[in-house]
Amino acid sequence: MKQYKNILMAVALLFGAATATQAQSVEKGYPYNFVTLQGGVQGTFTNYDFTKLLTPQVALSAGRYFNSKVGARLHVQGWQAKAAISDTYKFNAITGDIDLLMNMTNIISPNRLSDKFDWVLLAGFGVNYAWDFDEFNCQNNALA
Numbered sequence: 001m002k003q004y005k006n007i008l009m010a011v012a013l014l015f016g017a018a019t020a021t022q023a024q025s026v027e028k029g030y031p032y033n034f035v036t037l038q039g040g041v042q043g044t045f046t047n048y049d050f051t052k053l054l055t056p057q058v059a060l061s062a063g064r065y066f067n068s069k070v071g072a073r074l075h076v077q078g079w080q081a082k083a084a085i086s087d088t089y090k091f092n093a094i095t096g097d098i099d100l101l102m103n104m105t106n107i108i109s110p111n112r113l114s115d116k117f118d119w120v121l122l123a124g125f126g127v128n129y130a131w132d133f134d135e136f137n138c139q140n141n142a143l144a
Contacts, residue, residue: 030068036061038077048084055080055090063101068110071101081130086143089135097126 038059043050056079063073078094102121105112 031064031066033064034062034073036063042081044081044083046084048088052088053082053084055082063099065101065103068106069103071103073099073101075099075124075126083136085136085139087139089139090132091130091136092132093128093130095126095128097124099124 036059038061040057040059041054042057043055044053046053057077058079059075059077061073061075063071065071074096075098076094076096079092080090081093082088082090100123102123104119104121105115105117
């Protein structure tokens with residue numbers, strides 16, 4: 001029985017050594033820049049019919065990963081938005097933000113075998129701006 005135990009331990013050590021030699025440094029390929037273009041639909045949750053408040057959105061991001069763990073990006077999104085008081089009204093809105101990107105997967109496991117999945121933590125600061133409230137002003141004045 002002791003002999004089987006020793007053989008199993010030796011095999012386990014060999015597999016561990018093989019895995020360690022196959023592990024690649026995730027620092028390969030860093031730093032790098034990226035650009036992202038996104039599109040989608042935004043909905044506003046109110047007591048009004050949700051399907052009538054869906055609006056298109058677009059976003060553009062540009063950033064840089066400085067190493068395998070930390071990066072930064074500039075992100076801008078917006079287009080149209082809808083809300084409702086007695087009826088729906090449209091306005092235009094834009095959001096801009098600066099984010100710090102922390103790749104938590106690489107922080108927790110820097111010598112992982114596969115990089116098919118990344119868990120990225122975002123921390124940032126953003127500002128919103130909206131304009132073209134003509135329909136809102138008409139509805140608001142009618143209720144007053």
